[in-house]
Amino acid sequence: MKRIDDLLGLRVFERVVTLGSLTAAAQELGISLAAASKRLTKLEQYLDVQLIHRSTRRLSVSDEGQTLYDYAQRIVAELAQAEEAILQKSEQLSGSLTITSPNSFGRRHLVKLIAEFKRRHPDISIQLLLSDSIEDMIAEGIDVAIRYGELPDSRLVARRLLNNERILCASPDYLARYGTPKALEELHQHQCIIISRHTEINWAFPSHTLHIQQAISSNDGEAAHVMALQGMGIVLKSYWDVAEDLMAGKLIQVLPEQAVISAPINIITLKNQRQPARIRLFIDFLLSSLQPMHMHKEKT
Template identity: 40%
Template sequence: MQDHSDLEIFARVVRAGSLTQAGSELGLSVAVVSKRLKRLEERLAVRLLHRTTRRVAPTDVGQEFFQRIAPIVDAIAEAETLVSQRASRARGTLRVTAPSSFGRLHIVPHLSAFFALHPDLVLNLELSDDFEPIVERGYDLAIRVGTLESSGLTAVRLAPVRRVLCARPSYLDAAGRPAGPDDLRGHVCLATENQNPWRLVGPDGPCTVGAAGPLRTHSNEVVREAVIGGLGIALRSTWDVHAELRSGLLEVVLPAYTAAAPAGIYAVYPSRAFVPAKTRAFIDFLKRSYRSSAAWPEP
């Protein structure tokens, strides 16, 4: 079991890329983590990690070693979950990754109520617009927004997503309100690089519109703030701008048209025979919280 503990520490450090973060997740000091890693390397007579002042990364042999022992470490954790199904009570550390805007608007505001229900749980929440690999980085759960590709992961739909064209009324008063998709070509259209062109569906079926404008960005946050600031028209999810639509700060443009691709908000986690109670608790809590929200009406 002592060897297993060293392996678990090593796997956690590789996934976190940091001794400090791994120690925090395991409840160990950096000094203890470093000592245990050194002991493992001495026992194997090989260097497993490159250490710098800012980051830790596996050596070539360390990466091969990690790929072989990570499934074993995960299997042991799953077995422990099985036998401790008093794990009906959520406890420990839950690692979650979520998109930046979504996490800020629809996860963080609910955390007070969540922790009141689960006082023995620690949530390590990382907000990023990059699709972090869940298994490789050691996340228990990821929140994904959009259309999921098939994978070996389990996905639970939390809520629908409806995407609409919207703009600030002052912009539309000055530039004119489009009567149809063809009119969008005369407007400033705000989109991230990977959202261009817009694929819409309306009364006459699907259509494609190139989002042309002076702004180039990969950030959804930039597009959101730009449309709220009155720069142009954007295709946004209702969960992202429902408060502004409700207050009148933004108005829907071409209400008969929405994004063509079906999308949703999903909780995605590694496929396991026994899902840890902490993972189930977070998913169930979000589903209950989102059920009554006006942020994502069904299309």
């Protein structure tokens, strides 16, 4: 009876199926593409079955491969847990952590939280990538992504971080000069600041969609925020982004009874059962740190 004793080969196989790419598996395991391919071939030859069908465009798992994968996931996960248990016992929480986030959220909240997390765990190396575009987490080696809504990728998992309520707001100076709109239709009579590369956009409300044409536009959310503070118009922003200015009276919510359709802010990670302890710890830290801000909004 054959017994699988090629642990690296089993890990390569499990990573290839999970990530859907031999290249991505090799990068994550820290070995060359040639070495990963050789390990996979060696495992297939030992079992005398084809586990993965390869083509120039895609990989597909055979029936035998799917059977092995179901077991391999559990084996690799348990080995990872054993490794982490040993590390935790020796209190050596280390390694690298790469995080990506939208620009505004990263600057306003994430930088402060990362600084605190780093103080608690000085041996963890952290890289923060701020971008409003969606990055390929596997290709860029990203461990945790903060993004609006779920990403259309079966290799990723989304977990809600904040509800991300969006509101209309303007400065007291602007409202004193131009008045406060009492209905959505009145927004057409006001200067509206939109976050877009274009000079028109749709603002979606549960009742209907409002097409904003005569607007001030910027492709940067932070710049639009500053424009509102400067009294240039009414802006549509996430509550977490303007909360401090609302409490300080620098901005005033407009049409507070109007709900705005928006996607939640999610933590995006790879669909990976053997997630390192440092990633799980960072996610738990984010959830617990941002909960007070969420609770404040719920009570207001």
